[in-house]
Amino acid sequence: MLRVKHAFFHYGYSKLTMVDLAEVCGFTRRALYYHFKNKEEAFRASIRHSSTQDIRTALEAGERVRQGGGSAVDIISEIMDIRYGTTRRIVQVSPHTVELNAVAFMKCRDIMIEFATSFQSDIENLIVSLAEDGLLHLTGDLSPREIAQALADGARGVNQALPPPALTELSGRYRLMCHSILFGSAVASKSDARAKPHPARRQTVRR
Template sequence: MIEIEDIATDPKRVRILDGAMKVFLAYGYARTTMDDIARAADMSRPALYLQFKNKTDIYRAIALMLLSRSLEQAKTALAGEGPFAERMMRAIDEALISMMRAVHASPHGAELLDMKSSLADLVGCWRGRLVEHIAKAVQSEAGRNGVDLAAKGLSARLLADMLLDGLEGMKTRISDPDEQRQAAAALIKVIDLALKAG
C-alpha cells in the first residue's frame, strides 16, 4: 500500500524532484531528458540514475511529493483556528487549487495533466486520505454544533465525498483559479449549512 504522507525527505531526492519539476514545466514531459534533469539538479547523469531508474520514476516521485505536501497543507488548515467554512476553504485552496497553479500556468501543463492516468494509484490513495481529513473535520464541527448528521440522512464521509466530487466536476468546467475558489466557497457553504443545528 502506498503511504502518501510518509514520503522520504532526503534532500538530494527533493533537489532532483524540484529541478525535474521545473524542467517538465519548461519543456514538457516528452522533450525532457535525464540529462536535462541531472543538469537542473546540479548532478551527473550517473548520480541521477543511482536515485531514479528513469523519467517515469521521477514523474511519479514528483506527483507523490506534491500530493504529500497537499495533504499536509490540508491537514494543517483544517486543524487551524477560525470558523469551519474558512478553515475548509483554506484547506481546499492550498491542497487543490493553489497546488495546480504552476502546472496550469505552464505551456506544457496539459501534457503533464494528460499523464495523470499513470498516477491513478497515487491519486486514489491521496483522495482517500484527503476524504479522511475532511470527514474528521466535518464530524468534529457537527459534534461542536450538536448536530446529528445521521438524523439528517447524512454522514461526515458522505459530505467529504460530495465536496471532493463537486470540486472535481467544477475543475472540468472552470479553469480560472478565482472562479474555482468562488465555486468551492459555495460548495463549502452548503456543507456548513448542513452542520448547523436546526
C-alpha cells in the same frame, strides 16, 4: 523534488529527457539515475511528493483558520483551496498543462486514488470534529463519509471545470462549492407532489 516538478512544468513530459532533468536538478546523469531509473519514475515521485506536501499544508492551514475562529465553510474552503489549488495554480500557467494532466491520470492513477482516499478520510474526521464542536449540525440525511465524498468530488470538479476557472477565481469557486454542499441552495416545494427529496439533494447540515 521541487526541481523535478519544475522540470516537468518547463519542458512537459514528452520532451523532457533525463539529461534535461539532471541539469535542472543540478546532478550528473549518474547521480540522477541513483534516484530515478527513468522519467516515469521521476514523474510519479513528483506526484507523490506534491500530494503529501499539499495535504499536510492544507490540513495545517485549516487548523489555523479554526483556531482563529473561522466558520466551517472558512475552514473547509481553506483546506480545499490549498489541497487542490496549489498545484493547479502552478500547472495552469505552464504551456504543458493539458499534457501533464493527461499523463498524471495515465501513469499515476494508483497514486491519485491512494491520496484521494486518505484525504477523504481526513475530511470525514474533520466533519465529525466540527459537529462535535458545534460548528456544524448534522441532520442525518447524509453521513460524514458521504459529505466528505461530496466535498472531495466537488473540489476535483472545480479543477476540471471547463472553461478552466481563472486563477484569481479558484478560491471563490472552492468556497462556493463547499457552501453549496454543506448548506444547500434549494428545497423541494411542498406543493409539488412530484418533488420527492433525494438523499443526495437534501440539505445536509445547518448552521
